[in-house]
Amino acid sequence: xxxxxxxxxxxxxxxxxxxxxxxxxxxxxxxxxxxxxxxxxxxxxxxxxxxxxxxxxxxxxxxxxxxxxxxxxxxxxxxxxxxxxxxxxxxxxxxxxxxxxxxxxxxxxxxxxxxxxxxxxxxxxxxxxxxxxxxxxxxxxxxxxxxxxxxxxxxxxxxxxxxxxxxxxxxxxxxxxxxxxxxxxxxxxxxxxxxxxxxxxxxxxxxxxxxxxxxxxxxxxxxxxxxxxxxxxxxxxxxxxxxxxxxxxxxxxxxxxxxxxxxxxxxxxxxxxxxxxxxxxxxxxxxxxxxxxxxxxxxxxxxxxxxxxxxxxxxxxxxxxxxxxxxxxxxxxxxxxxxxxxxxxxxxxxxxxxxxxxxxxxxxxxxxxxxxxxxxxxxxxxxxx
Amino acid sequence: xxxxxxxxxxxxxxxxxxxxxxxxxxxxxxxxxxxxxxxxxxxxxxxxxxxxxxxxxxxxxxxxxxxxxxxxxxxxxxxxxxxxxxxxxxxxxxxxxxxxxxxxxxxxxxxxxxxxxxxxxxxxxxxxxxxxxxxx
Numbered sequence: 475x476x477x478x479x480x481x482x483x484x485x486x487x488x489x490x491x492x493x494x495x496x497x498x499x500x501x502x503x504x505x506x507x508x509x510x511x512x513x514x515x516x517x518x519x520x521x522x523x524x525x526x527x528x529x530x531x532x533x534x535x536x537x538x539x540x541x542x543x544x545x546x547x548x549x550x551x552x553x554x555x556x557x558x559x560x561x562x563x564x565x566x567x568x569x570x571x572x573x574x575x576x577x578x579x580x581x582x583x584x585x586x587x588x589x590x591x592x593x594x595x596x597x598x599x600x601x602x603x604x605x606x607x608x609x610x611x612x613x614x615x616x617x618x619x620x621x622x623x624x625x626x627x628x629x630x631x632x633x634x635x636x637x638x639x640x641x642x643x644x645x646x647x648x649x650x651x652x653x654x655x656x657x658x659x660x661x662x663x664x665x666x667x668x669x670x671x672x673x674x675x676x677x678x679x680x681x682x683x684x685x686x687x688x689x690x691x692x693x694x695x696x697x698x699x700x701x702x703x704x705x706x707x708x709x710x711x712x713x714x715x716x717x718x719x720x721x722x723x724x725x726x727x728x729x730x731x732x733x734x735x736x737x738x739x740x741x742x743x744x745x746x747x748x749x750x751x752x753x754x755x756x757x758x759x760x761x762x763x764x765x766x767x768x769x770x771x772x773x774x775x776x777x778x779x780x781x782x783x784x785x786x787x788x789x790x791x792x793x794x795x796x797x798x799x800x801x802x803x804x805x806x807x808x809x810x811x812x813x814x815x816x817x818x819x820x821x822x823x824x825x826x827x828x829x830x831x832x833x834x835x836x837x838x839x840x841x842x843x844x845x846x847x848x849x850x851x852x853x854x855x856x857x858x859x
Numbered sequence: 860x861x862x863x864x865x866x867x868x869x870x871x872x873x874x875x876x877x878x879x880x881x882x883x884x885x886x887x888x889x890x891x892x893x894x895x896x897x898x899x900x901x902x903x904x905x906x907x908x909x910x911x912x913x914x915x916x917x918x919x920x921x922x923x924x925x926x927x928x929x930x931x932x933x934x935x936x937x938x939x940x941x942x943x944x945x946x947x948x949x950x951x952x953x954x955x956x957x958x959x960x961x962x963x964x965x966x967x968x969x970x971x972x973x974x975x976x977x978x979x980x981x982x983x984x985x986x987x988x989x990x991x992x993x994x995x
Contacts, residue, residue: 593922593923593924593927594924596921596923596924597923597924600923604946607889607946608946609923610860610970610980611934611947611948611970611982612922612923612925612934613934613946614921614922614923616921617917617919620917621915621917621934621935621946624915624916624917625914625915625936628915628959669920670918672918672919672920672921672934673954674917675917720936721943721944722944726936726944
């Protein structure tokens with residue numbers, strides 16, 4: 475196995491891109507990442523995407539994005555793992571470079587969610603849940619997360635308001651991210667006043683519908699050293715699965731796939747959770763943030779939400795999360811989210827995060843969750859001197 | 860739900876029939892033919908009683924396509940008396956009357972339609988246990 479570095483980054487802003495199609499967003503991010511790397515034609519393109527068939531009637535994205543990004547001819551394919559599609563593509567790209575099957579691989583997460591109306595987008599998103607046994611009952615992703623949150627409140631005795639700081643922190647951090655969708659702060663009062671979409675989940679508990687694309691170029695560390703840029707390597711890449719349907723899990727308040735993938739990631743990197751300088755977690759819903767902090771060893775069971783209540787998740791806190799706005803405020807173009815998280819982690823480790831820079835950070839972790847906890851992929855990035 | 864899916868799933872959807880694993884005796888709902896607990900084949904049918912309690916619930920205020928006209932409706936995880944959790948809608952109950960631990964029983968109800976010209980779908984839902992309600 476070779477050590478793998480990230481040598482190129484490219485992204486579009488996250489938002490409602492009425493003027494740009496799926497292919498234009500994907501090809502722009504891919505082009506920018508390849509330009510940043512400066513290493514010419516890649517050996518392969520992997521596209522992370524979840525919804526293109528349902529949202530745009532378009533599949534076969536590998537060939538399409540390769541063509542439109544100006545690299546027609548390279549091997550290319552779409553990788554799908556629900557909302558974890560971006561990280562799944564990154565994981566496969568890592569395997570290709572680490573295993574010596576490719577020198578440079580460009581990984582592009584892309585999603586176009588505004589092409590359809592809200593009820594159609596909601597039903598398309600729900601395709602990452604169990605169609606026959608969850609969605610057939612009228613459950614949406616919001617509804618499934620509401621079932622988790624309601625049980626969490628019941629078992630541990632928290633109130634909705636206790637989750638406010640997850641959203642407040644994400645929005646505060648997004649203000650300084652030029653690529654973020656919601657670059658404005660919110661107050662805990664606004665969080666509480668927001669409309670309930672599926673009680674107890676309110677509008678400001680959840681990430682909105684967005685378009686966007688983010689891409690990274692991977693290469694062996696030895697090649698990366700010759701480029702004379704800040705060096706960031708992938709110290710760990712680990713994936714795990716759990717039952718697709720929440721009702722089939724042994725314990726609905728444990729993200730078992732998160733625990734397994736992060737334990738494997740910590741072992742690969744030879745580190746402990748307390749060594750992590752910041753954590754780009756999958757804050758699609760505030761309840762996911764709480765469960766994720768618990769599953770990955772940052773909080774005891776039932777204590778994840780306390781990290782938000784105690785401000786431990788802010789940029790200067792014990793475990794900063796969503797440092798560029800997270801899914802909540804940078805935005806959550808589902809299949810692209812995993813590559814946005816990775817791009818932001820590398821940006822932090824390069825020391826290029828501007829006003830949101832975590833001083834002296836060395837180790838950053840990202841975690842992308844597909845479904846309501848079914849497919850979870852963890853990456854750890856390390857600045858190399 | 861497609862027409863084919865509607866037909867294929869009729870036994871568990873309308874009859875509330877799951878499976879029992881012949882090796883480890885785990886009770887399974889919905890049926891899946893391979894036991895997730897021991898990994899062996901599990902195709903023996905088991906009719907579930909339809910009784911259980913509410914494990915978690917939510918009121919859906921924004922619906923996916925196919926359920927738009929029905930909001931607000933209550934969806935829940937129900938802990939069956941046989942053990943497995945089941946996802947389903949609650950019916951015959953106001954959303955502010957639902958609580959975790961509420962005894963419920965399975966009923967067959969209309970769930971939605973495939974547009975104006977398509978089939979009408981039926982599915983299991985759960986209502987407050989009539990015997991328990993009578994005691995109050």
